[in-house]
Amino acid sequence: MTDSAVAAAASPQAAHPRLARPVSDQPELVQLLTPEGERVEHPDYAIDLSDDELRGLYRDLVLVRRVDAEATALQRQGELGIWASLLGQEAAQVGSGRAMRADDYAFPTYREHGVAWCRGVDPLNLLGLFRGVNHGGWDPNEKNFHLYTIVIGAQTLHATGYAMGVQKDGAESAVIAYFGDGATSQGDVNEAFIFASVFNAPVVFFCQNNQWAISEPIEKQTRIPLYRRAMGFGFPGIRVDGNDVLACLAVTRAALQNAREGSGPTLIEAYTYRMGAHTTSDDPTRYRLSDELESWKLKDPVERMKAYLSRNGIATQAYFDEVERESAELAAYVRKGCLEMPDPEPLSIFEHVYADRHPLLEEEREQFAAYLETFERAEGTR
Amino acid sequence: MATITLAKGINMGLRKAMENDPKVLVMGEDVGKLGGVFRVTDGLQKDFGEDRVIDTPLAESGIVGTAIGLALRGYRPVCEIQFDGFVYPAFDQIVSQLAKMRARALGKVSLPVVIRIPVGGGIGAVEHHSESNEAYFAHTAGLKVVVCSNPVDAFFMTQQAIATDDPVILYEPKRRYWEKADLDESLTLEDATPLHRARVAREGADITVAAYGPVVKTAMEAATAADEEGKSIEVIDLRTLSPLDMPTLCASVEKTGRLVVVHEAPVFLGMGAEVAARATEACFYSLEAPVMRVGGFGTPYPPSRVEEDYLPDLDRILDAVDRSLAF
Numbered sequence: 265m266t267d268s269a270v271a272a273a274a275s276p277q278a279a280h281p282r283l284a285r286p287v288s289d290q291p292e293l294v295q296l297l298t299p300e301g302e303r304v305e306h307p308d309y310a311i312d313l314s315d316d317e318l319r320g321l322y323r324d325l326v327l328v329r330r331v332d333a334e335a336t337a338l339q340r341q342g343e344l345g346i347w348a349s350l351l352g353q354e355a356a357q358v359g360s361g362r363a364m365r366a367d368d369y370a371f372p373t374y375r376e377h378g379v380a381w382c383r384g385v386d387p388l389n390l391l392g393l394f395r396g397v398n399h400g401g402w403d404p405n406e407k408n409f410h411l412y413t414i415v416i417g418a419q420t421l422h423a424t425g426y427a428m429g430v431q432k433d434g435a436e437s438a439v440i441a442y443f444g445d446g447a448t449s450q451g452d453v454n455e456a457f458i459f460a461s462v463f464n465a466p467v468v469f470f471c472q473n474n475q476w477a478i479s480e481p482i483e484k485q486t487r488i489p490l491y492r493r494a495m496g497f498g499f500p501g502i503r504v505d506g507n508d509v510l511a512c513l514a515v516t517r518a519a520l521q522n523a524r525e526g527s528g529p530t531l532i533e534a535y536t537y538r539m540g541a542h543t544t545s546d547d548p549t550r551y552r553l554s555d556e557l558e559s560w561k562l563k564d565p566v567e568r569m570k571a572y573l574s575r576n577g578i579a580t581q582a583y584f585d586e587v588e589r590e591s592a593e594l595a596a597y598v599r600k601g602c603l604e605m606p607d608p609e610p611l612s613i614f615e616h617v618y619a620d621r622h623p624l625l626e627e628e629r630e631q632f633a634a635y636l637e638t639f640e641r642a643e644g645t646r
Numbered sequence: 647m648a649t650i651t652l653a654k655g656i657n658m659g660l661r662k663a664m665e666n667d668p669k670v671l672v673m674g675e676d677v678g679k680l681g682g683v684f685r686v687t688d689g690l691q692k693d694f695g696e697d698r699v700i701d702t703p704l705a706e707s708g709i710v711g712t713a714i715g716l717a718l719r720g721y722r723p724v725c726e727i728q729f730d731g732f733v734y735p736a737f738d739q740i741v742s743q744l745a746k747m748r749a750r751a752l753g754k755v756s757l758p759v760v761i762r763i764p765v766g767g768g769i770g771a772v773e774h775h776s777e778s779n780e781a782y783f784a785h786t787a788g789l790k791v792v793v794c795s796n797p798v799d800a801f802f803m804t805q806q807a808i809a810t811d812d813p814v815i816l817y818e819p820k821r822r823y824w825e826k827a828d829l830d831e832s833l834t835l836e837d838a839t840p841l842h843r844a845r846v847a848r849e850g851a852d853i854t855v856a857a858y859g860p861v862v863k864t865a866m867e868a869a870t871a872a873d874e875e876g877k878s879i880e881v882i883d884l885r886t887l888s889p890l891d892m893p894t895l896c897a898s899v900e901k902t903g904r905l906v907v908v909h910e911a912p913v914f915l916g917m918g919a920e921v922a923a924r925a926t927e928a929c930f931y932s933l934e935a936p937v938m939r940v941g942g943f944g945t946p947y948p949p950s951r952v953e954e955d956y957l958p959d960l961d962r963i964l965d966a967v968d969r970s971l972a973f
Binding site: 622 | 753
């Protein structure tokens with residue numbers, strides 16, 4: 265054994281040059297609105313919105329939060345089996361959602377209620393799967409908003425394939441794939457990055473890093489800031505203040521435009537926080553401290569927009585009151601619609617499994633229908 | 647009349663479908679320049695371009711997942727999974743997404759995706775290259791599963807699968823890729839046996855042997871051998887595993903009174919179990935003997951030097967036939 269080999273055996277670390285650790289997690293964050301509601305400029309992401317548009321974004325944030333709160337309440341009252349709240353992520357969803365054009369296409373997870381709102385999807389459509397009356401059921405092509413996907417990350421491949429189709433059509437549209445920090449560990453998301461990169465597909469990967477994948481903090485998913493992963497796949501990655509609706513709008517708008525113009529994919533990491541539980545079935549007190557939540561409350565996406573609007577005289581109290589009234593109306597609509605949602609007929613489960621005929625399924629349906637009829641007959645004779 | 651191999655039949659079927667519909671795409675690993683490891687897609691990229699015959703990254707979930715997206719955009723992708731044992735990385739996309747998306751959308755979307763899988767053993771390959779995993783997919787609602795056994799079926803079933811608005815898993819018996827048959831080129835899709843219909847491959851009177859894919863040929867050889875002993879075997883090529891064509895099978899069993907089901911896949915919870923249960927329910931009073939099954943064992947697919955022992959061969963089929971006849 266040579267001296268150096270002996271030294272290496274004694275001290276394995278000494279044998280290998282220590283690789284530089286990733287630098288600490290204090291990267292640049294695109295921000296156009298500070299948590300205090302102060303407007304700041306960013307050299308790459310200028311945005312010039314009319315007062316109407318600014319008020320509109322605030323209205324979106326409030327209405328989306330209200331729908332979400334109503335759905336949570338409906339779950340607590342037993343009207344929904346479960347609900348996945350977006351509380352805290354309104355700016356990321358409204359900003360990116362409003363960046364889309366009508367011909368763009370979104371592939372959501374099951375938490376994109378705010379994006380759905382921006383696409384013009386009736387909030388009642390979102391409740392069906394949480395109430396257990398369907399698995400989604402809306403027509404994705406009506407508003408170019410795909411069905412909620414529950415298996416983590418699977419939709420990023422669908423978005424990429426759809427974008428490859430857009431490219432083949434020669435269309436100038438873009439696709440946006442939503443996912444969370446946990447999903448970045450999934451093979452499908454990494455394969456989507458590879459396909460999108462290799463085919464230069466017009467897709468924007470919009471990752472809402474809300475810091476938590478149920479109970480697992482971001483440190484369990486990654487050792488580097490997520491947006492930097494994009495570089496390894498060969499496309500740009502950028503981190504944006506996910507609680508800043510203006511920054512989310514500006515950054516997503518630019519990324520979508522790049523995609524439409526043939527510049528390929530972008531990864532946007534919207535740095536935000538899941539203020540609520542993972543779902544109504546979850547109990548975050550088991551795994552995180554309330555201090556953390558308190559510190560994020562100071563960065564609330566709705567409050568900072570409200571501060572900005574009122575401080576700059578863009579909206580008056582009368583406007584805020586009007587939005588409040590409208591949100592109460594919307595909540596009432598959601599509540600009423602949910603309560604009126606009928607249970608599906610038992611035989612409906614046989615529908616839509618196949619486009620074509622399937623004789624064995626038809627046989628099962630007939631047998632089950634006949635079986636159900638025996639109960640009806642028995643009740644009739646009672 | 648042209649003499650073609652089974653591989654050529656699929657190739658011609660793909661070509662025809664691509665000519666007839668510009669939305670048909672072929673995608674997979676090595677399907678372009680190389681023409682596929684079995685040359686099934688030979689020449690397609692040259693004629694239809696890289697935009698329609700797509701060499702993908704080496705990622706099966708990615709292939710099926712992006713095919714779903716392409717289908718949602720209005721394309722009709724035909725994915726090649728290079729070998730049966732490599733489909734598992736795509737299992738979630740096939741079973742949780744492709745199969746269920748139509749029902750999730752309450753019928754508002756269609757997923758006309760075909761997944762071609764070379765299936766089965768007998769080619770002296772290393773591990774993962776010889777499996778028969780059709781039962782996983784036949785068990786999944788929302789998928790259709792078909793298996794071709796000869797060049798003519800390969801030609802027509804490929805086109806029929808592509809024309810289907812539902813996702814179809816098309817299994818290709820890889821050790822029969824080089825089998826030859828005559829194709830009457832004047833025949834059209836209208837003349838072909840419907841995709842979800844079994845076929846009487848050989849008429850017989852004493853016993854029915856139902857098989858699909860690579861072992862249809864083995865069953866035919868068994869029937870020839872049995873004939874010399876004065877036993878008349880009717881061979882049914884099942885062709886479609888989901889949906890199963892029970893009427894064709896039952897008509898045969900009602901005639902012969904006996905049934906042996908043959909496949910390469912393990913017998914336990916294999917297609918033979920489903921066929922046997924259904925035949926017993928539907929043809930109980932016609933059966934003279936219990937339904938027998940011949941297939942692979944409850945072992946991993948063995949090393950190739952012993953695969954001939956694992957694969958159902960002529961003698962094992964005849965053994966089951968004899969046991970049934972003696973019952």
